[in-house]
Amino acid sequence: MPKRAINLEKSLRDLETLVTKMESGDLSLEESLKLFERGIQLTRQSQQALNDAEQKVEILINDHMQTFPLNPDTQFDKVEPDAVAKSDD
Numbered sequence: 001m002p003k004r005a006i007n008l009e010k011s012l013r014d015l016e017t018l019v020t021k022m023e024s025g026d027l028s029l030e031e032s033l034k035l036f037e038r039g040i041q042l043t044r045q046s047q048q049a050l051n052d053a054e055q056k057v058e059i060l061i062n063d064h065m066q067t068f069p070l071n072p073d074t075q076f077d078k079v080e081p082d083a084v085a086k087s088d089d
Helices: 006-022 029-067
Strands: none
Touching: 006 029
């Protein structure tokens, strides 16, 4: 089964809607269980989408570092203050 791209924002909105309905207390046990099951599916899909995005970011960073490696002698945190001449006045 091929992966389908999911809309993370829509999944989160749907999950929020499910939680609101379940918190209302107006659902039967059967309805609550169906919504709970759907909520678990949305949570898993959302987590997978986040994991996939994290992997893509790591790949991009690694590719960039191979193309443009940092010079190990470069020191970014050291700033030399300007010499201030003391006056004998």
